Amino acid sequence: MTDPSSTAVPPAPALAAGIYHYDETDRRFLAERVEQFSRQVARRLAGELTEDEFKPIRLMNGLYLQLHAYMLRVAIPYGVLSSNQLRGLAAIGRRYDRGYGHFTTRQNLQFNWIKLVDMPQILADLAAVDMHGIQTSGNCIRNVTTDQFVGAAADEVVDPRVYAEILRQWSTLHPEFSFLPRKFKIAIIGGEHDRAAIAIHDIGIRAKRGLDGAVGFEIFVGGGLGRSPFLGRRLADWVAESDLLAYLEAILRVYNQYGRRDNIYKARIKILVHEIGIDRLREQVVAEFERIRGPKYRLDPAIVDAIHKHFAQPPFAELPADSVVLEQAKSANPAFARWTRSNLTPHQRPGYAAVTVSLKPTGGIPGDATSDQMDAVAALADRYSFGEIRVSHEQNLVLAHVRQDDLPALWQDLGRHGLETANAGLVGDIIACPGLDYCALANARSIPLAQEISRRFADLDLQHRIGELKIKMSGCINACGHHHVGHIGILGVDKHGVETYQITIGGNATEAATLGQVVGPAVGAERVPGVVESLIALYLERRTEGERFIDTVARIGVAPFKEKVYGATA
């Protein structure tokens, strides 16, 4: 088989379907923003801005100061990239970082070894592929996230990309909401099944259809993890499409005015919801909404149509539902068959599948991809998936529109780059934050622990026998690794200068969102992999036919797991 990177690329990336294409205005805006940031850096260097004043400015452009270096967080709006953009990111990783990048739980990409002096050129390189770091940090509306299978999933009712893009534009340098009490995260999905964890966002949106086919939105508010985890509460069951922006403006205005600013840990909207209650918040939001509802805030259907055109379906072929090539390859090759069981998602179109490209090889760093791997995935996207790539909040990549006939060849190609691990949704598919290896906030390391756990479960047949199991790990209470909603959640804490880990089970980030329960006292790093093994061993002993790990936890409760882990020492 030929090397994908050397093959002629069929569709020109500029024509790739399913991607919002910047126009003249978008490009002009980005150029202005890059220029503005260069001036801000100059004013900081001249002493005109204090570090305290400069910090929110650089954060709103994605630039953090971490333990060892600057970290640049690049926005990947709703996790959708063109192959050209992915190549642009690969080149930046090669030139200005150490030849790799880290995909995050917010569908973004982080470069961990950035020099301040390189920043203007990096921003220019990003702008050349219509990318930036705007609003990936700071107390503003952050990059909007969504389901990684948008426009592909068989269970999709409404394409949420259209509204995610409208929200991206609406929230970009919003004059009223750029200095909120705290950061503000919005996630949107377009079907019953929630793959974007909307329950743990400041605002979670489910797009749906009324009986007449019209689009409307169910709105949840006040979800969030961190030191006070809350699941979002339903604020509205139906907000009409034309009212979407007015309704969100109303929520944001109430939050901007009433959200707490006296304590950074109580400033998220979840605390406001908790303190005044969902009913009173709803009264205030509805009162504001009724006042501002009108032509100015109305989302014109013509605009929705115009944005919709960017997300037209790619030129799918008419294919039979079942692929003979695929079935034959599965019979011939058990390793390939195993990969198809874990890494494929049913597609809207007959004869196609959505493919999860695992960034979780055994012993690897969850979410890391080398520049060479990014280039390889870009080439594979061009060859097999209309030149587009998605990033999932579970820190994997997705090729959303692959012909089933092409799956054996794609799998072979992925294997050449270490990207064929058959573990999507399984125990090796661990979400982990960067932790104490990089992050200035962390109390404990998470990467080495994730690596060790994945080594313990290196046997992919064992992973498949265990079935769906989502381990989520955070190196501190800020919960970037979503540990509260992990089937097994692992939280690093600093106990008298020693890194210890608190373990929860039964958490769930989907439409059945649940916060996990603590199993028992925190344990040292060296014990964590053993504890995970014990929890899984008990599950395998006790599960009934078809039961997933979380189903067993829900049925038998935490106590048997606690006894299994701590019984000997308790």
Next chain:
Amino acid sequence: MALLLKDGQPTEDSWVNLDDTVETIPEGSVIVSLDRWRRDRAALVARGGRLGVRLGSHHRTGEIAADLDQFALVALEFPKFRDGRAFSTARELRERHSYTGEIRAIGHLLPDQYQFLLRTGFSTVAVPDDANLASWQHALTEIDIAYQADVTEGTPLSLLRRKIELAANVG
């Protein structure tokens, strides 16, 4: 203290921003705190000069809504630049209460917020004497695209342009 207009040009400040500790209310145009307004309302109305009211970032527009016709100016304070409540307050004064007088930003502000101020309804900004006015003026030129509706125009530029494109395509 320099006072900047919407175009970035400094202007003469004809107002006295009166501290609560000053007992005697001077002649001419004065800005008083909301507390002072509540306490000395009768005297302030009787004196006849132009009157302005000063709100802290925790005050809501509802607290002065009924009295707005008394004020030629509302000053909104930013205790620190990160406290963005007054952006909402200004916008409410314009859009909900149809206030047409001067809205002045006072307190700790950065040039980088100048456009946000104007887009949410402020008319003037009081900046410290040592502020680099060139930075304030330049801030107005840096970003000339707005992606969302604000108090200054009915329809956001980029979305409007798309609508025009759409109309052109149809036509």
